Amino acid sequence: MELIKEGAASMAQSRHRPDSPPLLHAIGITKLFGSFKANDGIDLAIRPGEIHALLGENGAGKSTLVKILYGVLQPTEGRILWKGQPVGIPNPSTARKLGVGMVFQHFSLFEALTVVENIALALSDRKSRSALAREIETISLEYGLPLNPCSVIADLSVGERQRVEIVRCLLQNPELIIMDEPTSVLTPQEADDLFVTLDRLTARGCAVLYISHRLEEVKRICHHATILRHGKVVSECDPQKETAAKLATMMVGVEVRKLSSDLPPPQNTRTRLSVQNLSMPQPHPFAVALSNITLEVKAGEVMGIAGIAGNGQGELFDALSGERPCHAANSVSIDGKPCGDMGVTARRRMGAAFVPEERLGHGAVPRMRLSDNVLLTRHATGDGLLRGGVLNPDAARELSDRVSRSFDVRKGTPDPEAGSLSGGNLQKFVIGREIDRQPGVLVVSQPTWGVDAGAAAIIRQALIDLARSGSAILVISQDLDEVLEIADHVAVISKGHLSPSRPTSGLTREEIGLLMGGMGEPHSADRGTAYAG
Amino acid sequence: MTTLMLEGILLTIITAATPLLFASIGELVTERSGVLNLGVEGMMAMGAVVGFAVAHSTGNIALGVVGAIVAGMAMAALFGVVTLIFVANQVASGLALTLFGLGLSGLIGDAFVGVPGAGLARVSIPGLSDLPVVGLLFRLDPLTYLAVAITIAVSWFLFRMRGGLILRAVGDSHVSAHALGYSVIRVRFMAVLFGGACAGLAGAYLSLVYTPQWTQAMTAGRGWIALALVVFATWLPGRVVIGALLFGGVSILQLHAQALGVGVPSQFLSALPYLTTIVVLVIISRNRALVRANTPAALGQSFVPDR
Numbered sequence: 001m002e003l004i005k006e007g008a009a010s011m012a013q014s015r016h017r018p019d020s021p022p023l024l025h026a027i028g029i030t031k032l033f034g035s036f037k038a039n040d041g042i043d044l045a046i047r048p049g050e051i052h053a054l055l056g057e058n059g060a061g062k063s064t065l066v067k068i069l070y071g072v073l074q075p076t077e078g079r080i081l082w083k084g085q086p087v088g089i090p091n092p093s094t095a096r097k098l099g100v101g102m103v104f105q106h107f108s109l110f111e112a113l114t115v116v117e118n119i120a121l122a123l124s125d126r127k128s129r130s131a132l133a134r135e136i137e138t139i140s141l142e143y144g145l146p147l148n149p150c151s152v153i154a155d156l157s158v159g160e161r162q163r164v165e166i167v168r169c170l171l172q173n174p175e176l177i178i179m180d181e182p183t184s185v186l187t188p189q190e191a192d193d194l195f196v197t198l199d200r201l202t203a204r205g206c207a208v209l210y211i212s213h214r215l216e217e218v219k220r221i222c223h224h225a226t227i228l229r230h231g232k233v234v235s236e237c238d239p240q241k242e243t244a245a246k247l248a249t250m251m252v253g254v255e256v257r258k259l260s261s262d263l264p265p266p267q268n269t270r271t272r273l274s275v276q277n278l279s280m281p282q283p284h285p286f287a288v289a290l291s292n293i294t295l296e297v298k299a300g301e302v303m304g305i306a307g308i309a310g311n312g313q314g315e316l317f318d319a320l321s322g323e324r325p326c327h328a329a330n331s332v333s334i335d336g337k338p339c340g341d342m343g344v345t346a347r348r349r350m351g352a353a354f355v356p357e358e359r360l361g362h363g364a365v366p367r368m369r370l371s372d373n374v375l376l377t378r379h380a381t382g383d384g385l386l387r388g389g390v391l392n393p394d395a396a397r398e399l400s401d402r403v404s405r406s407f408d409v410r411k412g413t414p415d416p417e418a419g420s421l422s423g424g425n426l427q428k429f430v431i432g433r434e435i436d437r438q439p440g441v442l443v444v445s446q447p448t449w450g451v452d453a454g455a456a457a458i459i460r461q462a463l464i465d466l467a468r469s470g471s472a473i474l475v476i477s478q479d480l481d482e483v484l485e486i487a488d489h490v491a492v493i494s495k496g497h498l499s500p501s502r503p504t505s506g507l508t509r510e511e512i513g514l515l516m517g518g519m520g521e522p523h524s525a526d527r528g529t530a531y532a533g
Numbered sequence: 534m535t536t537l538m539l540e541g542i543l544l545t546i547i548t549a550a551t552p553l554l555f556a557s558i559g560e561l562v563t564e565r566s567g568v569l570n571l572g573v574e575g576m577m578a579m580g581a582v583v584g585f586a587v588a589h590s591t592g593n594i595a596l597g598v599v600g601a602i603v604a605g606m607a608m609a610a611l612f613g614v615v616t617l618i619f620v621a622n623q624v625a626s627g628l629a630l631t632l633f634g635l636g637l638s639g640l641i642g643d644a645f646v647g648v649p650g651a652g653l654a655r656v657s658i659p660g661l662s663d664l665p666v667v668g669l670l671f672r673l674d675p676l677t678y679l680a681v682a683i684t685i686a687v688s689w690f691l692f693r694m695r696g697g698l699i700l701r702a703v704g705d706s707h708v709s710a711h712a713l714g715y716s717v718i719r720v721r722f723m724a725v726l727f728g729g730a731c732a733g734l735a736g737a738y739l740s741l742v743y744t745p746q747w748t749q750a751m752t753a754g755r756g757w758i759a760l761a762l763v764v765f766a767t768w769l770p771g772r773v774v775i776g777a778l779l780f781g782g783v784s785i786l787q788l789h790a791q792a793l794g795v796g797v798p799s800q801f802l803s804a805l806p807y808l809t810t811i812v813v814l815v816i817i818s819r820n821r822a823l824v825r826a827n828t829p830a831a832l833g834q835s836f837v838p839d840r
Contacts, residue, residue, distance in 0.1 A: 072712060092714035108709035110702045112826050120695070121702050122713050152826065284821070 015240060017223040018049040021084065023207050024069070024100070024176055029078035031064050038064040039075070040231040046176060051198060051208045053218045053239055055251055056228035057424075057452035062211050065228070066178050069209070070102045071095040093124060101174030103165045103182055111154040115147060119168045139170050143197045158309045159190045166197065177201065178209045183217060187308055188480065188513040195221050214481070215244040229253055252454050265467070265488040266300035271336070272472035273297040273320075273352075273441045278331040278340070280319055288312035288496045290319060295491060295498060297441070297472040302463060303501065304487030305476045308516050312496040313476050314357065317445045320474070321354040322347045334441050345380045353377070353439035355431050357446040357476075359423070363430040366419030370411070371396040373418050374403070374433055381437060399436070400429075407432035408458060424455030431459055435466050442466060445476040460486050480512060492516055540669045542785060547670075547677060548743055550781030552577070552735040554680045556759035557766070557773045558687055559731020564763055565691065566724035567704035567831035568616065571627025573732050574756025575634020576608040580736025582638040585650055585747040594653050598676070598737045605733020606726050608634055613725040617718050620835045635750060645747040652745035674742050676734065683731065688770040700724060704829030707836040717836050732756070758807075765814030768827045772817065780810040 022045035031039040039061045046052045056062045067073040069080070071089035079086055082098055089095050092102075109118050116133050123132075133149040140147045145163040153161060162182060169177055183191040198208055198221065212218055218225060218239050225239040227250045235250045242250075278293040290312055297303045307313055318324040320332060322344040331340040334350045344354065354377075356362040364373045374396050379385055384395050397415060404411065407428040411421055418426060431447060447463065448456035464486055467473045476493075477483050483490055484504055491501035492515035499515050556573050563570050583604035588597025612630050615621045653674045661671040691697035700720055703710045707717045735755070740747050758780060766772035784806035791799050818824055 071714070092712065096714075104712060108706075108712040110705040110709055111830060112705045112828075113698070113702065117698055117702075121698060121710075121715075154826070284825070 015051075015221075015223045017238070018047050020047050020049070022046060022081070023048045023083060025081040025084075026065075026069065027079050027081065029065060029068060029075045029080075031061075031068060031073065032076045037231050039068070042078070042228070042231070042233055044226055044233070046207050046209055047224075048175065048207050049202050049205045050223040051202060051210050051221055053222035053225035054209055054211045054228065055215075055218065055225055055247065057251055057454070060228040060251070061231040062228055063180065064231075066102070066180060066209070066211065069095070070100060070178060096122075096124070096172050096174075099173070099175035100178065101169035101172050101176070102178040102180070103162065103169055104180055109153045109161055109164060112152070114150055114152050115156075115164050116149045118153060118164060119149075119171060122168050123171060135171065136167055140167050143167075143170065143200055144193060145197060159186050162186070162194075166194075170201075174206065176207045176209065178211075180211045182210070183212065183214060187516045188509050191217070215239075215247045218247070219244060227251055248453050252452070265302075266298075266470075269299040269301075269470075271296045272299050272334065273443070273474060274333040274336075275320070276331055276333070278319060278326065278328075280315060280324070280326055283315070283324065288315050290315050290496045293496075293498045295474075295501060297474050299440075299470050299472055300467055301488040302467045302473045302475060302486050304483035304490045304504070305474065305493055305498070306480055306483045306490055306512055306516060307476075307478065307493035309478050311493050313445065313478075313493060315496070316493065316498075317354070317356060317443065317476055320443045321352075321356070348377070348381050351440035353434035353437055353442050355434055355442070355444040355447065357449065359426050359430050360419060364418040364426060367417055369415045369417055370404070370421075370429060371400040371415050373429075374400045377433060378437065383437070400433075403429060403432040403436050406436070407462070424451040427451050428455055428459060431462065435462055438466070438469070439471060441472050441474075443474045443476070446479075447475060447477065448479065448482060456482075480509060480516075484509070484512075536665070542789065544669055544673075545785045546778065546782045547673065548781075549785055550777040551677045551680050552738045552743065552755055553759050553762060553777040553780060554684060554774060555731050555735035555738060556756060557762040557777060558680075558684050558770060559728035559735075560759055561763045561766075561768055561770060561773060562687060562691075562700070562731075563724050563728035564832055565704045565768060565829055566700050566721045567707060567829050567834065567836075568721050568725055569623045569627065569833040570609070570612055570630070570725060570728055571624060571760065572608065572612055572630025572634060572756075573728075573759050574752055574754070575631035575638075576605045576729050576732035577736040577739070577752045577756045578634045578638035578750070579604045579608050580733030581740040581751055582642040582645070582736075582747055584733070584737035585645055585740040586641065588741055589645060589648060589650060594651065594741055597741055598734070601733040601737030601741075602730045603733070605729040605731070605736065607729070609725045609729020609732070612729075613722045616835065617721055617725070620837055623833050623835065631756065635752075639749045642747045642749060646749065648746065650741065650745040650747070653742045676738050676742055679734070680738075684770050684774060691770070701829070704831055707831050707834070711836070711838055717838070721836075732759075735759070758810075762810070762814070765811065765818060767818045767824050768829065772814070775817075776810055776814050779813055780806050783809045 024046045026042060026044040029039050029042040030037065042065055054062050064073060068075050069089070071092045071094050074090070080089060081087070087098060089098070116129050116136065119136060120129065120132055136147060136149045140163070145167055147160065147163050147167060153164065156164070182194060186194065202208060210222055222239050225237050226233055227235045229251065239247060273296070275293055275295045278290055280290040282289045288311060293316065295303065305313070319326055322342055325343060326340050329338040329341045333339065334347060334352050337350060339347050339350060360366050365376065371393065375385055375391065378399065383399065385392055385399070400415065403409065409425050409429045409432065411425065421429065427448065431444065434442060444463070447459050451459065460482065463473055463475065475483065475487060487504050489501040490504050490507060490512065492499045492512060494516065556577055560570065560573055580601035584597045584601030587600030588594045608630060612626055615626045616623045653676060655672055655674050658671040662668050691701060699715055703715060703717050703720045711717050736752065739751055744751070762773055762776040762780070766776050787802040787805045791802055
């Protein structure tokens with residue numbers, strides 16, 4: 001707790017960009033993938049001791065630029081100066097030798113190996129494992145990143161995994177640390193701890209290149225921001241002097257629509273989705289068992305389930321969608337009819353629809369066309385996609401076009417393969433495919449994960465609109481801002497337990513954060529049935 | 534049963550187990566790097582025929598063994614080029630390698646069918662080989678010692694050395710390994726070559742020690758058994774030894790049982806080695822956490838670096 005206070009204190013002061021010559025200066029970086037310009041003449045100067053934000057929508061070229069700086073990709077054109085000297089960075093180990101470290105967005109850890117083994121793999125000098133383990137403990141104490149060097153990665157929480165990444169990075173004594181979306185997987189408290197660590201780093205003169213699309217966070221901790229759009233630098237600014245809306249506008253290029261839910265959630269409506277004392281054993285050793293989950297979603301409302309990744313969200317989704325039916329039919333009811341033991345298609349026929357977390361491979365088949373993907377969830381729900389058991393490709397194409405039109409799905413050809421769409425566009429398509437049916441119950445997991453601000457606004461608005469038209473919507477999300485923005489009620493899932501739900505209005509981020517960290521969990525077992533709404 | 538007879542049985546069990554041990558330990562290393570090479574049977578057949586041919590034409594058995602290793606590695610290199618560099622499907626390429634190896638070995642070996650070969654002499658370790666019963670463990674052929682040495686070395690390499698850590702990392706997540714700057718393709722190619730060398734040795738053992746002659750398709754499915762052993766042994770070298778001895782042991786014992794005229798259908802007895810090995814290894818690999826921790830997560834997945 002002391003750490004958090006210290007961090008809060010230092011953050012209260014306004015931040016000044018240190019006035020020194022750049023540590024790393026990238027000049028005119030261009031990267032071509034075929035004929036596509038992922039980076040187009042990018043200039044970027046990072047000074048020692050600053051937290052430099054790199055902002056941009058998905059596909060703006062942030063990841064490509066960062067991979068070039070870390071030596072994973074080679075630029076087609078352009079040069080890089082390190083402390084004023086031109087350098088080539090042909091591979092990551094050269095980058096590490098220069099003093100560039102990287103904490104990846106999708107963790108680059110090896111699940112089956114221990115913390116020490118993972119860290120040893122990133123270090124070029126060969127010291128003994130026990131010496132390394134001691135060094136890890138020293139560093140992790142120094143920066144407030146507690147870690148057990150002997151744990152296997154598969155057993156660690158996402159926050160702990162990130163600590164491993166950061167400690168691994170710090171052991172190489174970097175002068176520049178690149179962080180790709182570091183807080184997207186953390187609770188607010190864990191994020192605060194991270195900011196304290198970052199402050200300690202910059203106090204020692206280390207520079208941080210910070211990639212995020214959480215603008216409030218960037219405003220709070222960054223000294224300087226470079227904004228990319230379509231592979232080009234469109235602006236540089238001091239994020240503390242701009243509003244979040246202004247930053248978003250610079251990123252997207254047009255003003256981002258504000259969400260409107262003018263209609264309050266209807267009162268005293270019937271319950272459309274009900275879960276009673278749902279318990280499920282773990283399907284495999286690294287999964288989470290669900291214990292005694294009870295929740296109700298009424299017509300016209302959006303219910304949000306917050307929680308840190310890996311606390312049973314996936315298992316809950318599988319139980320609700322029927323991907324993993326349970327034995328007790330009564331544990332899940334749709335519109336009052338028990339369906340806990342039924343499969344996905346049977347539940348769809350009852351008017352429910354489901355959007356899983358992974359859009360590629362689970363929500364859509366990457367190598368199939370959009371019109372074929374439409375068939376996968378809509379074949380049995382009376383949309384005329386089948387004629388006497390035979391597929392009706394024209395109807396499927398028409399449906400896919402309708403979804404694309406109403407959700408502004410941008411695609412290169414009329415009916416492309418799902419895998420060729422960008423993340424945001426595919427997510428709009430996958431959600432639009434279900435909303436197009438006007439389902440009575442919609443369960444959706446991570447609706448805007450890794451989706452840019454423009455697409456996220458469209459998706460969230462569509463969810464609210466569907467609820468207000470009389471459907472019951474359950475949103476499982478790790479993005480707390482999203483839950484607070486669209487949900488009428490919130491419950492928190494922690495280690496397979498679900499807290500009682502509470503109205504969103506009047507709830508603070510800190511309260512939810514504490515629940516996410518498992519503080520509310522002991523109560524959930526005995527209060528689980530006392531749903532009051 | 535006399536001690537002599539017991540020793541004889543034990544000896545045949547060890548000789549039956551050795552080729553399986555060679556082939557599985559090689560495949561284990563290959564699979565730990567994330568590559569599934571189903572061509573073990575074909576590489577073994579090539580090792581057997583080249584080993585016999587070289588030993589017969591030069592009169593030097595050691596040269597024959599070297600020839601077998603080279604033949605196994607050449608086959609593995611072919612597989613590596615096709616699957617790692619041209620990114621072909623590993624399952625299909627492995628099956629093709631087996632068919633190719635069996636066919637080509639038959640063609641090369643045509644001239645050697647029925648030619649009597651000289652077996653590899655046993656080596657006695659002075660002092661130890663005179664001990665009662667256990668002494669026989671020190672009166673084996675040099676290739677068996679080599680198989681044991683390779684197993685220990687592989688175990689040490691995988692779990693105690695940096696190179697082994699890199700190999701396991703590549704097999705666990707090639708994307709992460711690449712992001713850290715390791716050459717996934719190079720590591721995998723070397724692992725595939727090692728697997729080929731071991732399969733070649735397994736073949737040489739068959740045609741130079743086990744039955745010192747060449748007959749077509751003399752590998753008789755041992756390559757497939759080796760593949761299964763790796764999976765059931767949950768990619769742990771120690772368990773591969775158990776599996777190989779078990780399979781070798783039961784296949785020899787059932788022969789003796791058939792000779793003694795036990796009142797059990799001979800078909801059942803012939804199937805017994807397969808059944809016992811599978812049952813025992815399934816039982817010892819019931820710990821699912823252990824299986825999950827040791828299964829190479831990237832097994833069979835092709836890797837294409839994005840540059």
